[in-house]
Amino acid sequence: MISFGPTEEQELVRNTLRDFAAQVLRPAARAADEASELPAGFLDQVWELGLTATQLPSAVGGGGEARAPITNALILEELAHGDAALAVAAAAPSAFAFAIADHGTADQKQRLLPRFCGPKFAAGAVAWIEPSPVFDPLALATVAEQKGDKFVLSGKKRFVVMGDRAEELLVVARNDSAAKSGFTALEAFIVPRTAAGLAIGEREKLLGMKALPAVSVTLDKVELPAASRLGGERGCDARRLLASGRAASAALLTGLSRAVMEYAIPYAKDRHAFGEAIAQKQAIAFTLADMRIETDAMRFLGWKAASALERGVDATREAAQAFAYDAEKAVKIADEGVQVLGGHGFIREHPVEMWYRHARTLSVLDTVAAL
16 A cells, blocks of 8 residues: 555654754754855754654764665655755755765765764765866766875866865765776765865855855865775765655755745735635635745655665656756746745845745755755
8 A cells, every 4th residue: 555644753853844944954954045054053953853864874973873875865855844054954965974874885874974963963975066167976976086096087077065174075986997997987085185186275155055154166186095985995885875866855955845835825815816815815825825835845855766766776867857857846936936925025024026036046956965
């Protein structure tokens, strides 16, 4: 029997994160956006929830719970319902830590993961996106050249979330030598921020998600030992890493779209023009109905991708479909939210203009979080 409802445990987790998003993220979102900074103490507040540590192995100090992509999709939706920018900041450590836990060697796990199980916030950054007019995450310009028992990385990355404070960066690069040997052309490398040739750029200036600390990174012949390759000699499954990121972005976009919808509907019921609520106008009513339909469709596509990840099967197609559909519809819903509010949609008294900017920004980012 197919069920589209959460389990009792998932419902408990979702309600907890829904309360956290409403009480912590939503009230802080506007000031954070205006200041282009995360709220003071926010990262430590998030860390206390154990979003990362609970799903890491007990051998490295984690909670030992099995990875639960479907539950993580619920979590990301609720966080993004509070604020998408703060949600990505909260989820950034998991993107790094989960990649190490899923694909790393025993030594890499033992060396890197204990830091993500401690009492203090630990930053980890994933560097995948590149400065290109037409960016293809599977056709990267960043190259890892194998020289004996070392790798030399060269290239540029953009929108590296938490890259300004992470001790290590997980850099995804094209490994042409591995491709010739019959392996995947994409590899991930653990790069210390102190590595010679690694330069961390200034904070990105963004249309939306302005509170999110994201930087550019330049790698100029960064030399790394072979042990820095994620997964060691066997490498990693880069397509699964990408699918996890896309499914996570789909969940974030769903939460953002739901926030717009749930703000626009009561506004339209309360706002009167020509003697009746504007929600009674056919054009507005149809728009609000479409928001509901499209948000539900976004959620189910995201759940389908998360389910494939949880079952351990290839989630490439499901994740690509979820992200492509959700990115398009999130921008459409955010735009319609602005239109429903009319002139009020363009002023900072209401959050929809900020959510529109968030949707525009998040819709082109498919590797900023992970399930």
